Amino acid sequence: MRISTYCAVLLCIVAQCFAASHKSRNTCGYDSCNLGQANKLNVHIVPHTHDDVGWLKTVDQYYYGARNDIQHASVQYILDSVIEELVQNPERRFIYVEIAFFWRWWNQQSNDTRNFVKELVNAGRLEFISGGWCMHDEATTYYNSIIDQHTLGAEFLRDQFGECARPKIGWQIDPFGHSREVASLFAQMGFDGLFFARADYQDSDLRNSTKTMEMIWKGSANLGRQSWLFTGLLADFYDPPDSLCFDRSCGDQPIIDDPSLNDYNVPERVQTFIDAAHDQAYGFATNHIMMTMGSDFHYENANLWFKNLDKLIKYVNAQQTNGSDVNVFYSTPSCYVYALNKVDRAWTSKTDDFFPLGDTPHGFWTGYFTSRAALKRYERHSNNILQATRQLNALSQINLRNDIFYLSEAMGIVQHHDAISGTEKQNVADDYAQRLSEGIDKAADVINNAxxxxxxxxxxxxxxxxxxxxxxxxxxxxxxxxxxKQFTLTLWNPTIHPIIHHVRVPVTKEYLIRDPMGSIVSAEYVPISTTTRNIPGRKSSAQNQYIFTTSLPALGFSTYYFEAKSGEKIRKQKTTTTRNEACTLENEYIRVEFDDHGNLHQIINLEKGIAVPFTTQGFYWYTSFAGNNSRPEFQSSGAYVFRPLTSKIQPVSTTRTITCTKTETVQSASIVFNAWASQEVSLFHGMRTVEIEWTVGPVPIDDNVGKEIIIRYDTDIESASKYYTDANGREVLERIRNYRPTWNYSIVENVSGNYYPINSRIWIKDHTRQLTVLIDRSEGGASILDGSIEIMVHRRIAHDDSLGINEPLNETAFGEGLVVRGKHFLILESPENSSRIHRVGAQQLFMHPIATYALPQTSYANYSKAYHQTWSALSESMPLNVHLLTLDQLNPRQFLIRVEHYFELNEDDIYSHPVEVDLQAFFKSLGTITDLTELTLGANMPLSQLHRLDWRTTDKESSHIDMPKYSSLKDTIVTLNPMQIKTFQVTL
Structure with missing residues (x-):
């Protein structure tokens, strides 16, 4: 039956049922929870569905139920059916997670149905858990995008349902490893707990045997108790116990409770459940356990589930009169957490993360750190455009936030753990890219209007x-x-600090370039490399490019005017070129030396007088193991799993060519290894970083051998098995080769078992030198040998790893293997001075200037009269350790702003201290702040109204912190501590 048809009748039934319930359900949240019985084993039944926002099918196909020949799944029918069935029994509960789907469904419902659903939410019977647009990946996502996609979902829930829909629990049941930074972000969003299903098999076994499946996760080394989060591993993955699945996709026996029938099975079904409850309780520390009743796309026919669960609860509890200690009832993850909190016990704590994930001795899920490298870069690029578009929309006050939603929504979808992870079918990956492209097109319209x-x-x-x-x-x-004949280039700097930016503009003729003051720019006119010109699919006829240096104002733009001067002599800068000769790139800070075979010999920091010799640097590949996946020892490498045939790497070529070009602005070494691997090493005037632009592909697999391509940096740094990687672009964790902090690690795969996700940077160091590599997208990497950093940049694999997608990771374009291009930035510093450069460099790489072009049909003289050529939203300089994370106009008078301190404690003598920033400075062109309310990180409630549950650790520590008592701030100056993000709603 349809909800809209019977809404009035059902609402009446609901009201009657609420009145008859054993506990008043006219309230939501913890007050609606059943806390069980103190002398029983309390089993919290959690009905749920796990709905992938794209994987084997696109998000559209999953919602509507199209292409069921690929996978039978239809989310719209799941939501229809669940809502219909909740009314039949007031004890029934259900949780829902993926707001990308619920938002679609909600938009198609009548007002009557919406009102009915609101009643369920207000009664605590339909509960939103996690509340993000998707269940995001944790290894390959950037913190800005994690926050955004949760904010998008939280805003929808708040606006449609109010406080009763505010999520209190993180529900990351399917991602392939778990980041400490995500725990910290969830805590800052106001969550009281987090649950997930996947952890390393050695870790899980130990925790189960020591009753430490649940813990207090200390999510930040900088934020203290603010980042602590109660965290638990689920017992049965996220599935029901064996033989107790009642979905249409399962073959388990239903509850047959007519004693007159030969198939009557209540005693057997009840005993099976009681045994399962006791088995699960073995690994948990209290008399409360949580059973997940559901799985992937379950509850399309919710009657099957609820009818059998109703019976199971009835008959299991009836056995208490016969001495059974099992008490079972409908519940939710938040109610389960609340029950554990009321037990008031001390919990063990954890300070590291849950990477890498090994589900078998040979199955390390570390390949997806790099899988679909082009999509990973496109997502980061799209986020860059999204943030700049929000800024321009806010500062121009054109009120086009609804048009930005298209890109926001696409970005929210792409954070899914089978999207940016690269673990989806090829046609689904194409759909994600298409969504980003269409969102960028809409954003470009907003940029133009701004x-x-x-x-x-x-x-x-x-x-x-x-x-x-x-x-x-x-x-x-x-x-x-x-x-x-003429065009303009306008560069928007989305950071709040003035920056020096180097521009490359491909052209088919020569131009005079004028800066915002009208002066002629000293630009280098140099050839575009043969490697670039030969990239498959490139349609440009441009053979040359202009390279020049720009100085961009903070949170502002500068425009450069290009005017062709046919027949007029243009003064060219002196350029020198050598081929297959030893060459040295040098500016006032750095020297980079190559021999005549194109080998990187050493990098010298001229300021500090320190050098790092390189024994090798370049492209290598691991042979992908091609097993049949029948047993763990036959596990193949694939989209998820990285498993090399051996630990030996092979060079992509034993020879290479080098071409060195030197101009006043930039010196570069173009090194070609073979037809499908090359790099251009550049050193710009005035810069302290070495830029390496790499190009890989089409990777040949005609030999049916999969290849995992790495860039290797081998030095003499005495790193003592240690290396350091960032978590989602924020805090850095120490890694130790062949070691896990929380259990005795058994080494089986000595390469893939040491790979970790890198979202921003990786480094090695000794007492005097630190070599840091900044990256432009998420990649996997490791230090397999002392003094070595290796980063996987591309994968092309001929076999599948049998983990779901049923196709090899074999990306193609234009009829051949996909070409991927990216950048690494090398920083050589002393350890005590490195953080300032790599922190600032990483932020500028993350928030890159946005370039737009225009074709004004007029002379420069007329153009300069008609248009401003430079402008900044800021009237004063901002502290270097402060970053503007979000500037979003909510309505004509209200704005959302996030500012962050992006240095860690004890990282820098100057910048690792608290800092003050005046928020009024961001709105100087818009008006005066009249009200300033601090919000939770997810921006869905005032921080002063947040009351998180308190916990105790076995170290006799308490998680309690005093929240601010104010509801708004009148003073616009705020203080930020290291790694702190503060979120405000501003009224002008």
Whole structure:
């Protein structure tokens, strides 16, 4: 039956049922929880469905139930059926997680149905858990995007349902390893707990045998108790106990409770459940356990589930009169956490993370750290555009937030643990990329409208100068400007600090370039490399590019005017080129030396007088193990799993060529290893980092041998088995080769078992030197030998790892293997001075200037009169250790702003201290702040109203912290401690 047809009748039934319930259910949250019986084993039954936001099918196909020949799944019918069945019994409960699906369903419902669902939410019977747009991946996601996708879901829930829909528990039951940073972010969002299902098999076995499946996870080394989060591993993955699945997709026996029938099975079914409860309780420390009743896309026919669970609860509890100690009832993860909190016991604690994940001795899920490297970069690029678009929309006050939603929603979907992870089918990956592309197109319209207000000079009548993005600039292609007599380049700096930025513009003719002051820019006119020109799919006829240095204002723009000067002599900078000769790249800070065979010999920090010799640097590959996946020892490498055939790496080529080009602005060494692997090492004037732009592909697999491509940096640094990787772009964790902090690790795979996710940076160090590598997307990496860093940049595999997608990770484009291009940045410093450079460098790489072009059909003289050519939203300089994470206009008078301190404790003598920032400075062009309310990180409630559960650890520590008592701030100056993010709703 349809909800809308019977809504009035059902609402009446619900009211009657509430009145008859053993406990008043007219309230939500912890007050609606059944806490069980003190002298019983309390089994919290949690009905749930796990709905992947894309995996084997696209998100659209999953929602509507299309392509059921691939996988039978239809989310719209799940939600229809669950809501319909909840009314039949007031004890029934259900949790829902993926707001990307619920939002779609909600938009299709009548007002009557919506009101009915609100009643269920207000009664605590339909509970939203986690509340993000998706169940995000934890290894390959950046913290900004994690926060955004949870904010997107939290905003929807708050606006539609109010406080009763505010999630209190993180529910990460399917991601493939778990990040300490995610625990910290969840705690800052106000969550009271977190549950997940996947952990290393050695870790899980130990925890189960020592009753430490649940713990207090200390999510930050900097934020203290603010980051602590109660965390638990689920007992049966996230599935029901064996033989107790009642979904249409299962073959288990239903409860047959007519004693007159030969198939009457209540005693057997009851005993099976009681045995399962006791088995599960073995690994847990209290008389409360949680049973997940559901799995992937379950409850399409919710009647099957609830009818049998009703019977199971009835008959199991009836056995208490016969001495059974099992008490079973419908519950939710939040009620389970509340029950544990009321037990008031001390819990063990954890300070490291849950990477890498090994589910068998040979099955380390570390390949997905790099899988679909192009999509990983596209997601990071899309986030860059999203943040800049929000800023421009807010500062121009054009009120086009609804148009930005398309990119926000696409970004929310792509954070899914089978999206950015690279563990989806190829057609689904294509769908994710298409969504990002369409979202960027909408964002480009917003950018153009914003510039239409910010650029024109009020004293002049503005001329047409429509702004557009060039999405293929990474392969030196921008077709709309090719052959134009004049065009402009406008660069938006999304950071709150002035920056020096180096620009490359592909052109088909020579131009004079004027900076915002009208002066001629000293630009280098150099050839585009043959490697770039030969990338499959490149359509540009540009053979050359301009390279020049720009100085961009904080949170502002600068425009550069290009004007062709045919027939006029253009003064060119002196350029020298050598081929297959030893060469040295050098500026005032760094020297990089190559021999005549293209081998990187050493890097020298001229300021500090320290050097790092390189024994090897370049491209290598591991042979992918090609097993049949019949047993753990035959596990193949695939989209999820990285398993090399041996630990020996093979060079992509035994020879290479080197071409060195030196100009006043940049010196570079272009090194070609073979037809499908090359790198260009560049050193710009005034920079303390060495840029390596790498190009890999098409990786050949005609030999049916999968190849995992790495870039290796081998030095003489005495790193003593230690290396350091960031967590989701924020705090850094120490890694030790062949070691786990919380259990005695048995070494089986000595390469893949040492791989960790890198989202921003990795480094090794000794007493005097630290070599840091910054990266432009999430990648997997390790230090397999002392003094060595290796980063996997591309994977092309001929076999599947039998973990679900049933196809090899074999990306192609234009009829051949996919070409992937990216950048690494090398920093050589003394350990005590390195953080300032790599922290700032990582932030600028993360929030890169956004380039837009325009084709004004007028001279520079007329253009300069009609348009502002530089502008900043800030009137004062911001502290270097402060970052503007979010600036989003909510409505004409209200804004959401997040600021963060992005240095860690004891990292820098100057910048690792608390800092003050005046929020009014961000709104100087918009008006005066009249009200300032601090919110939780998810921006869905005032921080002063947050009351988290308190916990005790076995170290006799308490998680209690005093929350601020104010509801709003009148003083616009706020203090940030190291690694602290503060979120505010600002009213002007």
């Amino acid at each position: 510039y239409a207000k910010l650029l024109p000079n009020e004293s002049e009548i503005p001329m047409n100068a429509t702004q557009f993005l060039c999405q293929y600039s990474n392969i030196s292609e921008c077709l709309p400007i090719e052959g134009q």
